[in-house]
Amino acid sequence: MLNIENYIGGELVRPASGEYLDNFDPSTGEVYSLIADSDDRDVHLAVEAATAAFPAWSSTSAEARHDILMRLVALIERDLETLALAESVDQGKPVSLARAVDIPRAVANFKFYATAAMHTANESHDSIGQNAINYTLRQPVGVVGCISPWNLPLYLFTWKIAPAIAAGCTVVAKPSEVTPMTAYLLSRLCIEAGLPAGVLNIVHGLGPKVGSAIVAHKDVKAISFTGGTKTGEEIARVAAPMFKKLSLELGGKNPNIIFADCNYEEMLATTVRSSFSNQGEICLCGSRIFVERPLYDRFKSDFVAQVSALKIGDPLDPDTDVGAIASQQHFDKIMSYIDLAKAEGGTILTGGHKSEPPASAGGREHSASDADSQGSAEPPARAGGSDLNGWFIEPTVIEGLPHDCRTNQEEIFGPVVTIMPFDTENEVLTYANSVRYGLSATVWTENLSRAHRMAAKLESGIVWINCWLLRDLRTPFGGVKDSGVGREGGFEALRFFTEEKNVCVKL
16 A cells, blocks of 8 residues: 655655554545654654755746746646546546646646746836935745645645745645645656755645644744635634744635526536536535526526536546545535535425445556656556445535525535525625625626626625636635635735845945
């Protein structure tokens, strides 16, 4: 069985504890690999390696950093199929999604920031009348901590480390212990690409031991975290008195607002996708669907029919629409919210149960024979024909709940949505803005003036008009209220990983 090791100082190393955690295949509920059970000793070694690497890396030209990162891009592209299979087995997502979205986005993250770092510019100000010139330097902040979640493992892991490395920082990173496989495979590709030792260090293990140690370490100058709001609160509590820079992308409870004048067919297809992509385990999924009353009955009938037709099954089957929930703990949480919705008076229109998909079609086993060598390797995977006794939940649609009940206020983060009608813009804005979160919102209308009014008044960091998850990497990404602090994406991320220094020269 493969041991997922730490990547510290350019090498794959065992954890200081010598202990390992079980890593589960969510489609079978069985252990298929082991994860380094690291602690503060491993974090300390990683910080030491990053600190030692920082002077040389921060003084490396942007062009040289670009060349190294582009070598890594080429290796990810070469191993796209291996990485997609690994992501599917490890997280439970359909392999078609990993192949089309997750791994290509990891490639795009490195490409974008490798190039963007060469186009950063310093400002200068000619102080007329004072016989001086001021110029502002942007210098890499130092050793930074990057902590990523389990829902989009390589996608969001690279979303953090790519701008940090491109900006000239060195990184101590922690992927989720629920989905560590592609971060481990990335560490092998970093070795093959010749990334200098210590520039990126990956420490696996539990949040309370590894994540907390990264946040609390005095030599880690900035923290970029994506995950739950409760964990974000704890990170802020520890990091704020140490005056660390913080970027926190936290929870969401996103509204999907549908007006009767929308492009109906496009709206319907996109709403199915925005509700249940990746089993609803995307922070941007629209989990509260508000439909203008004249359209409500038609929408309900068509939406329920399309959701009921989604294929739940083997994540490795290219025809699967909905895969497995990432962990037993999360499965139990989602099912508890379905029970809560019933107790609050909700009516289940479709779904609401654990799903029992058919056995794997077989023939998808891939070898781990070279898993102990450096460089490209295929991770262990479920043997073809294994029974799918893992954590599957039917896509669930619920109606009849008030906008302020717990089901409509608390983040579920699974294949569960609620639908309810509305009559006026002000009414639906009250519903949409009533939650503690403010990450994203979607509005469907052909009325441009209405779209602008809604976008201006919605309390969210991102508003999609007549689309969903249409991303341009140049744009800022993040939320308001309890959905986080700061912005990722574009030059916002590069600026986060640098400090400004003003220099005034008297002429």
